[in-house]
Amino acid sequence: MKTRTSRQQQALETKSKLIDAALRTFSRKGFSESTTKDIAKEAGVTDGLIYHYFQSKEDLLWAILDKYTLLHSIRQALAAMDKQASLEHNLTAYFQALFRNLREQQDLIVMCFGEAQRNPEIRARVEEIIRTGVELLHAFVAPLVRLDPQELLVAIRNVQTSMVFYFLMTARFADDDTQSTEYIRTSVKQFLKIVA
Amino acid sequence: MKTRTSRQQQALETKSKLIDAALRTFSRKGFSESTTKDIAKEAGVTDGLIYHYFQSKEDLLWAILDKYTLLHSIRQALAAMDKQASLEHNLTAYFQALFRNLREQQDLIVMCFGEAQRNPEIRARVEEIIRTGVELLHAFVAPLVRLDPQELLVAIRNVQTSMVFYFLMTARFADDDTQSTEYIRTSVKQFLKIVA
Amino acid sequence: MKTRTSRQQQALETKSKLIDAALRTFSRKGFSESTTKDIAKEAGVTDGLIYHYFQSKEDLLWAILDKYTLLHSIRQALAAMDKQASLEHNLTAYFQALFRNLREQQDLIVMCFGEAQRNPEIRARVEEIIRTGVELLHAFVAPLVRLDPQELLVAIRNVQTSMVFYFLMTARFADDDTQSTEYIRTSVKQFLKIVA
Amino acid sequence: MKTRTSRQQQALETKSKLIDAALRTFSRKGFSESTTKDIAKEAGVTDGLIYHYFQSKEDLLWAILDKYTLLHSIRQALAAMDKQASLEHNLTAYFQALFRNLREQQDLIVMCFGEAQRNPEIRARVEEIIRTGVELLHAFVAPLVRLDPQELLVAIRNVQTSMVFYFLMTARFADDDTQSTEYIRTSVKQFLKIVA
DNA sequence: GATGAATGAGACTTCATTCAT
DNA sequence: GATGAATGAAGTCTCATTCAT
Numbered sequence: 052m053k054t055r056t057s058r059q060q061q062a063l064e065t066k067s068k069l070i071d072a073a074l075r076t077f078s079r080k081g082f083s084e085s086t087t088k089d090i091a092k093e094a095g096v097t098d099g100l101i102y103h104y105f106q107s108k109e110d111l112l113w114a115i116l117d118k119y120t121l122l123h124s125i126r127q128a129l130a131a132m133d134k135q136a137s138l139e140h141n142l143t144a145y146f147q148a149l150f151r152n153l154r155e156q157q158d159l160i161v162m163c164f165g166e167a168q169r170n171p172e173i174r175a176r177v178e179e180i181i182r183t184g185v186e187l188l189h190a191f192v193a194p195l196v197r198l199d200p201q202e203l204l205v206a207i208r209n210v211q212t213s214m215v216f217y218f219l220m221t222a223r224f225a226d227d228d229t230q231s232t233e234y235i236r237t238s239v240k241q242f243l244k245i246v247a
Numbered sequence: 248m249k250t251r252t253s254r255q256q257q258a259l260e261t262k263s264k265l266i267d268a269a270l271r272t273f274s275r276k277g278f279s280e281s282t283t284k285d286i287a288k289e290a291g292v293t294d295g296l297i298y299h300y301f302q303s304k305e306d307l308l309w310a311i312l313d314k315y316t317l318l319h320s321i322r323q324a325l326a327a328m329d330k331q332a333s334l335e336h337n338l339t340a341y342f343q344a345l346f347r348n349l350r351e352q353q354d355l356i357v358m359c360f361g362e363a364q365r366n367p368e369i370r371a372r373v374e375e376i377i378r379t380g381v382e383l384l385h386a387f388v389a390p391l392v393r394l395d396p397q398e399l400l401v402a403i404r405n406v407q408t409s410m411v412f413y414f415l416m417t418a419r420f421a422d423d424d425t426q427s428t429e430y431i432r433t434s435v436k437q438f439l440k441i442v443a
Numbered sequence: 444m445k446t447r448t449s450r451q452q453q454a455l456e457t458k459s460k461l462i463d464a465a466l467r468t469f470s471r472k473g474f475s476e477s478t479t480k481d482i483a484k485e486a487g488v489t490d491g492l493i494y495h496y497f498q499s500k501e502d503l504l505w506a507i508l509d510k511y512t513l514l515h516s517i518r519q520a521l522a523a524m525d526k527q528a529s530l531e532h533n534l535t536a537y538f539q540a541l542f543r544n545l546r547e548q549q550d551l552i553v554m555c556f557g558e559a560q561r562n563p564e565i566r567a568r569v570e571e572i573i574r575t576g577v578e579l580l581h582a583f584v585a586p587l588v589r590l591d592p593q594e595l596l597v598a599i600r601n602v603q604t605s606m607v608f609y610f611l612m613t614a615r616f617a618d619d620d621t622q623s624t625e626y627i628r629t630s631v632k633q634f635l636k637i638v639a
Numbered sequence: 640m641k642t643r644t645s646r647q648q649q650a651l652e653t654k655s656k657l658i659d660a661a662l663r664t665f666s667r668k669g670f671s672e673s674t675t676k677d678i679a680k681e682a683g684v685t686d687g688l689i690y691h692y693f694q695s696k697e698d699l700l701w702a703i704l705d706k707y708t709l710l711h712s713i714r715q716a717l718a719a720m721d722k723q724a725s726l727e728h729n730l731t732a733y734f735q736a737l738f739r740n741l742r743e744q745q746d747l748i749v750m751c752f753g754e755a756q757r758n759p760e761i762r763a764r765v766e767e768i769i770r771t772g773v774e775l776l777h778a779f780v781a782p783l784v785r786l787d788p789q790e791l792l793v794a795i796r797n798v799q800t801s802m803v804f805y806f807l808m809t810a811r812f813a814d815d816d817t818q819s820t821e822y823i824r825t826s827v828k829q830f831l832k833i834v835a
Numbered sequence: 836g837a838t839g840a841a842t843g844a845g846a847c848t849t850c851a852t853t854c855a856t
Numbered sequence: 857g858a859t860g861a862a863t864g865a866a867g868t869c870t871c872a873t874t875c876a877t
Contacts, residue, residue, distance in 0.1 A: 062836070081365040083279035086871060097838050099874080108872065161364050168361035168415075169277035178416060205433045209409035216408040219364070220374060237401045241441040254856060258861065283847060293863050298848065300861095450877060454840065473757035475671035478867060489842050494869060496840095557756035560749050560807070561669040570808060597825045604804040605797035611756075612766060629793045633833040650857070674850060685859050687853080696851065838877085846870075853863075 066104045068094045070118055073111040078158035081165055082112060112166075116176055119159050124152040125184050129191055138195050139243055145188070146214055146235045150228075153218045164219060185211055196246040206245045210238060262300045264290045266314055269307040274354035277361050278308060308362075312372055315355050320348040321380050325387055334391050335439055341384070342410055342431045346424075349414045360415060381407055392442040402441045406434060458496045460486045462510055465503040470550035473557050474504060504558075508568055511551050516544040517576050521583055530587050531635055537580070538606055538627045542620075545610045556611060577603055588638040598637045602630060654692045656682045658706055661699040666746035670700060670754055700754075704764055707747050712740040713772050717779055726783050727831055733776070734802055734823045738816075741806045752807060773799055784834040794833045798826060 072094035076085040087108055091098045105111050128148035132141045153160055167174040185208050193203060214235075222231045268290035272281040283304055287294045301307050324344035328337045349356055363370040381404050389399060410431075418427045464486035468477040479500055483490045497503050520540035524533045545552055559566040577600050585595060606627075614623045660682035664673040675696055679686045693699050716736035720729045741748055755762040773796050781791060802823075810819045 058836080065836080079365075081279065083277070084365065087873085088871075098872095099839060100837060102873065102875095103836070165361065165364035168357050169275075169280065174416075181416070202433055202437070205430065206437055208413075209405065209434060209437070212409050212412040213405035216412060217404075220370075220377070234401065237398055238405060241398070241402055241405070244441050245437040254859085254861085261861075282845085284845095294847090295849080295864065296862055298850095304847070450838085450840085457840075471757075473671070475669065476757065479869080480867080490868090491843065491870080492841055494871095500868070553756050557753065560753035561667075561672065566808075573808070594825055594829070597822065598829055600805075601797065601801035601826060601829070605800050608800040608804060609796075612762075612769070626793065629790055630797060633790070633794055633797070637829045637832050646857075653857085675852080676850075686851095687860060688858060690852065690854095691857070838875105840874105840876090842872105842874075844871095847868090849867075850865095851863105852865105853861105854859105855861090856859080 062104075065094075065096065065100070066114075067118075069096070069101060069104060070111065070114050074115045074119070074158045074162065077112070077115070078162040078165075082108075082162075082170075112173075115159070115162075116173075119156065121152065121156060121159070121180050122183055122187075124156070125149070125187060128152070129187055132191065138192070139239055142192075142239045142242065143235060146239065147232070149214060150218060150222060150231055150235070153215070154223065157223055160215075160219070161223075181208075181212065181215075192246065198246045203246060206242060210242045213238065261290075261292065261296070263314075265292070265297060265300060266307065266310050270311045270315070270354045270358065273308070273311070274358040274361070278304075278358070278366075308369075311355070311358075312369075315352065317348065317352060317355070317376050318379055318383075320352070321345070321383060324348065325383055328387065334388070335435055338388075338435045338438065339431060342435065343428070345410060346414060346418060346427055346431070349411065350419065353419055356411075356415070357419075377404075377408065388442065394442045399442060402438060406438045409434065457486075457488065457492070459510075461488070461493060461496055462503065462506050466507045466511070466550045466554065469504070469507070470554040470557075474500075474554075474562075504565075507551070507554075508565075511548065513544065513548060513551070513572050514575055514579075516548070517541070517579060520544065521579055524583065530584070531631055534584075534631045534634065535627060538631065539624070541606060542610060542614060542623055542627070545607070546615065549615055552607075552611070553615075573600075573604065573607075584638065590638045595638060598634060602634045605630065650692075653682075653684065653688070654702075655706075657684070657689060657692060658699065658702050662703045662707070662746045662750065665700070665703070666750040666753075670696075670750070670758075700761075703747070703750075704761075707744065709740065709744060709747070709768050710771055710775075712744070713737070713775060716740065717775055720779065726780070727827060730780075730827045730830065731823060734827065735820070737802060738806060738810060738819055738823070741803070742811065745811055748803075748807070749811075769796075769800065769803075780834065786834045791834060794830060798830045801826065 073090045076090050076093050087101050088098055091101055105114060128145050132145065163173055163177050167177045185204065188207050189204055193200060196203065217234060225231065269286045272286050272289050283297055284294055287297055301310060324341050328341065359369055359373050363373045381400065384403050384407065385400055389396060413430060421427065465482045468482050468485050479493055480490055483493055497506060520537050524537065555565055555569050559569045577596065580599050581596055585592060609626060617623065661678045664678050664681050675689050676686055679689055693702060716733050720733065751761055751765050755765045773792065776795050777792055781788060784791065805822060813819065
C-alpha cells in the first residue's frame with residue numbers, strides 16, 4: 052500500500068540524496084579531496100549518475116548552498132523568543148538554539164568555513180549569513196538596550212562570531228553540552244555588561 | 248669568521264625560498280589546489296628541486312609551520328606595552344599590533360584557517376596558538392582587573408577570536424586601517440566594560 | 444541462454460586484453476622498463492583504463508600469474524602419453540610437447556625467469572611450477588624404472604631444468620625445430636641410461 | 640707510515656669501489672630498480688661522483704662485466720684437477736669448486752641471470768660463458784670417455800646448466816652445503832652413467 | 836533513470852644527468 | 857677529485873567527465 056512515488060519523485064529523491072552525500076563528504080574531506088566516486092558511493096549510486104543531475108562537481112557545491120541555509124533556523128530561534136522574559140534569558144536561549152542548529156548543520160558549517168578562505172563565492176555566502184544573523188539579532192536587541200546602535204552592532208557581531216568560533220574549535224568535539232552551556236552563560240552575562 | 252658558506256648558504260636560501268613560495272601558494276589556492284609546479288614556479292626553480300629539500304608536498308606544509316609562528320609577534324607586542332599607560336591604551340596598542348602582525352603573516356593565517364577544518368594537525372596548531380595567545384594576554388590583564396579569572400579567560404578568548412575573525416573576513420580586504428582602528432577602539436571599550 | 448552479457452562481456456575482454464598486453468610488454472622489456480603507457484598502447488586503450496581494472500602496475504603482474512600457468516599444459520602432455528609405447532617414445536613426446544608449450548607461453552616464461560631473481564613472489568611461483576612439474580613426471584616414470592626414487596628425482600629435475608634452460612637460451616631463437624628435436628632425442632637417451 | 644697511495648691510486652680505488660657497489664646493488668634490486676643514489680650511497684660517495692668515472696649508469700654495468708668473469712675461476716678449477724685421480728673424484732671436486740665460485744660471485748651471477756632476458760648484450764655474455772665453460776670441461780673429459788663427442792657436449796651442457804640452475808634456485812639460499820654436496824654427488828654419478 | 840567502461844589531462848614524484856663550486 | 861644543488865623528462869596514478877548501453 053505504499054504511496055507510489057512517481058518517477059519524478061524518485062528523481063528528486065536521488066538528487067537530494069546526492070546533495071546530502073556531497074555535503075557529508077565535502078565537510079569530512081574538503082571539496083578538492085572529495086572525489087565524485089566518494090560522493091556517489093556515499094549516496095549509494097554509481098559514478099556517472101552525478102552528471103545526470105549536476106553539471107559538475109562544483110555544481111554540487113552550489114546545490115548544497117541552495118538547499119541549505121543557516122538563516123532559516125536563526126529566524127526560527129528569534130521568533131521563538133519570549134517577549135515577556137528577560138533579555139538574559141532570551142539571549143541564552145537564543146545562543147543555545149544557535150548551538151543546536153550549528154550542531155545539526157555541522158557538515159554545512161564546517162564545509163563553508165573550510166572552503167571560505169579559498170572560494171570567494173563561498174566566502175560571500177558566509178559573510179552574508181553573518182551579516183544577516185547580526186542584523187536580525189540587532190533588530191531584536193536594539194529596542195531593549197540603550198547602547199549606541201553602531202556600538203551594539205559591534206558587540207553583537209563579536210559575540211556571534213565568538214560563538215561560532217567556539218563551536219568550530221571546541222564545542223563540536225565535546226561529548227556533552229556542559230561546557231558549552233557554561234560558556235554561553237558567561238558570554239551572555241558579559242554581553243549584557245556591554246549593552247546595559 | 249668565514250663567510251664562505253656560500254654554497255650551503257645558497258642551499259638554505261633556496262629551501263627558504265621554497266617554503267615561502269609554498270606558503271604564498273597554499274594561502275592563495277589552498278593546499279590541494281596548489282600544485283608542486285605552482286610552488287616551484289613561484290620560487291623560480293624547477294619541479295624536481297622541491298624533492299631535493301622536502302620529502303613530499305605535505306612536508307612543505309610542516310616546514311612552513313616550523314618556520315613561522317604567530318606567537319613570537321604576540322609576545323613582542325605584549326612586551327612592548329607601557330606599564331605606565333592605561334589598560335585601554337595598552338589594549339588598543341596591542342590589538343593594533345596584532346592586526347599588523349596578522350596582516351604581515353596574512354598568508355600563514357589564511358592558510359591555517361583554510362586547512363584547519365580538514366587537517367587535524369593544523370587544527371591542533373591553530374588551537375595551540377589561540378590558547379597560548381589567550382594565556383599571554385590573560386597574564387598581562389589579570390593583575391589589573393577585578394573580574395574572576397575564569398570569566399576573564401572567556402572575555403579574552405572572545406575578544407581575541409572576534410579580532411581574528413574580523414581580520415579574516417573584513418580587515419584584510421580593506422585598503423586602509425580607518426575601519427579597523429575604529430573597530431578595535433570600540434571592541435576594547437566594550438571589553439573594558441566587561442572586566443572593569 | 445541469454446547472450447546479452449554484452450556489456451559485462453566487453454569489460455571482461457578488455458581486462459583480458461590488458462593482461463595479455465602486459466604479459467607481452469613485460470616479457471619484451473621486463474617489468475620495470477615497461478611503462479603503463481606501453482601496456483595501454485599495446486592493448487589499444489588509454490592509460491587511465493588500467494586503473495579501472497587493476498590497482499597498480501604490479502597488480503597486473505599478479506593478474507597475469509593468476510590467468511596463466513604452465514602446469515595445466517604439463518598435465519595435459521602427461522595425460523596424453525601412450526601407456527603401451529616405450530618410455531623413450533613417451534619421454535620424447537613429452538619433451539616435445541613441453542617445448543611446444545614453452546614456445547606458446549614464451550612471454551610468460553621469459554617474464555617469469557627475468558623477474559624471478561629480483562621478485563621473491565615470482566621466484567616462489569617459478570619454484571612451485573618446477574617442483575610440481577618434477578613431481579608429475581616422477582609419478583609417471585617411477586613405476587617404470589628401477590632407480591632409487593631420490594636419485595630419480597634428481598635425474599628428472601636435472602633433465603627438466605636443462606630443457607627449460609635450453610629453451611630459454613637457444614631453442615626460442617631458432618627458426619625451426621631440427622636442432623631442438625635432436626637435442627631432445629639425445630637428452631632422453633642419456634636420461635634413460637641413468638634410470639635404466 | 641702508511642704507503643702514500645698516489646692520487647691516481649686513490650682514483651682507481653674509488654672507481655673500483657663504485658663498480659663493486661653497483662654490482663651489489665644491481666644484484667639485489669636489479670638494474671632499473673637501482674638508482675645512482677643507491678649505488679653512490681653503497682659506495683660511500685656522493686651522487687655526482689659516478690659521472691666523474693662513468694659515462695652513465697649503463698656504463699657501470701659494462702664496467703662490472705669487464706672487471707669480473709666466471710671463466711677465470713672455471714679455468715682455475717680445471718687446472719687444479721688431479722690427473723691421477725678418478726674422473727668421479729675430479730668431477731665432484733670440479734663442481735664443488737664451481738659452487739664455491741658461484742657463491743663467491745653470487746652477485747654477478749644473479750645480476751647476469753636477472754638481466755639476461757631483457758638485455759641482449761648481457762645474454763650474449765652469459766651464453767659465451769656457458770659455451771666456454773662447456774668447452775673447457777669437454778676438453779678435459781673427452782679423452783677419458785668413449786661417448787660420441789657430440790653427445791658428450793649435450794651431457795656436459797646439461798649437467799652444467801642443471802648445476803647453475805640448482806645454485807640459483809636452491810643452493811644460494813641454503814645455510815650449509817650438506818644438500819648441495821649430496822646433490823653434486825648424485826649428479827656426478829648419473830653423469831658418469833651417461834658417459835661411461 | 837541508471838550503469839560503469841572509457842577518456843585524457845594533469846598531479847605527485849623519481850631519477851639520470853649536469854655543473855658550479 | 858669530490859660535492860650536492862639543480863634540471864627536466866618521464867613514470868605511476870588519480871579523477872572529473874563523457875557516453876554507449
